[in-house]
Amino acid sequence: xxxxxxxxxxxKTEQPEIADLRSHSRTQGRLGWxxxxxxxxREWEWTNDDDGKSLTVRTGPDDPKKLGANLRAALLARWRTxxxxxxxxxxxxxxxxxSLYLSGCTGLxxxxxxxxxxxxxx
Numbered sequence: 811x812x813x814x815x816x817x818x819x820x821x822k823t824e825q826p827e828i829a830d831l832r833s834h835s836r837t838q839g840r841l842g843w844x845x846x847x848x849x850x851x852r853e854w855e856w857t858n859d860d861d862g863k864s865l866t867v868r869t870g871p872d873d874p875k876k877l878g879a880n881l882r883a884a885l886l887a888r889w890r891t892x893x894x895x896x897x898x899x900x901x902x903x904x905x906x907x908x909s910l911y912l913s914g915c916t917g918l919x920x921x922x923x924x925x926x927x928x929x930x931x932x
């Protein structure tokens with residue numbers, strides 16, 4: 811399994827936004843977010859192949875107290891497993907013109923990689 815699965819979640823729509831599974835800043839750059847656009851999103855990451863225990867949403871000190879928990883719950887409602895999250899994120903990346911770096915990934919045998927995703931294999 812990949813060591814890191816990460817992206818952004820929109821605080822208004824509660825939808826995940828991804829263009830690079832390993833880098834928040836590359837997703838931000840590829841999607842062209844500036845200033846206030848970034849303020850409408852929070853970073854998330856899922857670091858282990860578990861039932862969501864390692865899924866975290868980063869919030870700031872000025873955010874409402876339950877924002878992180880609410881956004882995390884929205885992601886877990888969308889994805890029952892990390893494998894579900896990987897497949898969905900790959901499909902989101904395909905729509906966003908993202909790149910998929912597969913070096914070191916295992917356990918992706920059931921994933922279907924859409925044609926729109928650029929694959930970098932070294």
